[in-house]
Amino acid sequence: MKAMRAIRAQALTVMRAGALAAAALLPWAATPATAQEWRGWNIHAADYPNGQGLDRFGQLVMQRTNNRIRMRTYHSAQLGQQDEAIQQMRLGSIDFGNFNLSPFNNLAPSTNVVTLPFLFRNVAHLHAAIDGATGEEIAKDLEAIGIIALAWYDGGARSVYATRPIRTPADMRGLKIRVQTSDLWIDLMRALNANPTPLPFGEVFTSLQSGVIDAAENNFPSYESTRHFEVARFYSTTEHSNVPEVLAVSRQRWQRLNEQERTILRDAARESAALQRQLWAERERVSRQRVEAAGVTVIEIADRTPWSSLMEPVYAKYAATPRLAGMVQAIRALP
Numbered sequence: 001m002k003a004m005r006a007i008r009a010q011a012l013t014v015m016r017a018g019a020l021a022a023a024a025l026l027p028w029a030a031t032p033a034t035a036q037e038w039r040g041w042n043i044h045a046a047d048y049p050n051g052q053g054l055d056r057f058g059q060l061v062m063q064r065t066n067n068r069i070r071m072r073t074y075h076s077a078q079l080g081q082q083d084e085a086i087q088q089m090r091l092g093s094i095d096f097g098n099f100n101l102s103p104f105n106n107l108a109p110s111t112n113v114v115t116l117p118f119l120f121r122n123v124a125h126l127h128a129a130i131d132g133a134t135g136e137e138i139a140k141d142l143e144a145i146g147i148i149a150l151a152w153y154d155g156g157a158r159s160v161y162a163t164r165p166i167r168t169p170a171d172m173r174g175l176k177i178r179v180q181t182s183d184l185w186i187d188l189m190r191a192l193n194a195n196p197t198p199l200p201f202g203e204v205f206t207s208l209q210s211g212v213i214d215a216a217e218n219n220f221p222s223y224e225s226t227r228h229f230e231v232a233r234f235y236s237t238t239e240h241s242n243v244p245e246v247l248a249v250s251r252q253r254w255q256r257l258n259e260q261e262r263t264i265l266r267d268a269a270r271e272s273a274a275l276q277r278q279l280w281a282e283r284e285r286v287s288r289q290r291v292e293a294a295g296v297t298v299i300e301i302a303d304r305t306p307w308s309s310l311m312e313p314v315y316a317k318y319a320a321t322p323r324l325a326g327m328v329q330a331i332r333a334l335p
């Protein structure tokens, strides 16, 4: 009898060990009954630094919650364009995602500050601001509209690209240029006497091709990955904005998490941002190489003073309140 029990116990142990091993190999095999399914939004392809960052975030959360929270990122704007995705995050029908901060400009005032032209001296300066007090202010404004900011991704330096060479601000006159949905962006382009048109990211290629627009502006990785470089052959390194991006969760979901889960998500988000930033720096270099190899003319803007000196009205309008003006001042004062 005793021997039988011992054999049965042994068999159970072996079976349990087998099940555990299988669970380690197949995370879904260990899905607890109360598992939550989270849907994530990404505008870019899965292999883009942001896509890889989001996937890392999802994997870490799944592992550390023992599959209680299962995350799946829908890449390449499968869940819609950015403005719609933001609305869905607010309503809770998308659970997490990575967003540029400019599409929040009309909704969350402090996001305007980090969109402002020629504000950051370099990437280290941007990180000092966004990982510190500036990021905290922005997180407050985002929370008020239903978005919980967990970490900040790099968005790179945005520059103008066009179907004709742009060398000076005078070349911008009358240029039909695509901008993100943001009043700041419209005024920024108007300050350069250009003709801004807000359009979703996904419509830029065909709009350039058909002549609806002559130009757009973005970092090298976006210019390259979307193949906009095939239809707008001149990239001018104006580097007029370094607006960063957020890795965020819908407040609807966040409110239902306990403290331990929140810590897991925050840590995973920070780790995913570290990965994205590392991949980003490399991708900026590679994307530039790729477009140059494809015959794009990169026009180096050596002196940006003629550009930045026209930006006074944008600062006057979008850093007008004491709070926002104070944020600009604090950023400028950072070492």
Ligand code: GTR
Binding pocket: 043, 082, 098, 099, 100, 155, 180, 200, 201, 217, 218, 219, 222, 245
């Ligand atoms: C990219 C950014 C996207 C989107 C896009 C755009 O650099 O990563 O989230 O904002 O620019 O211009 O619409």
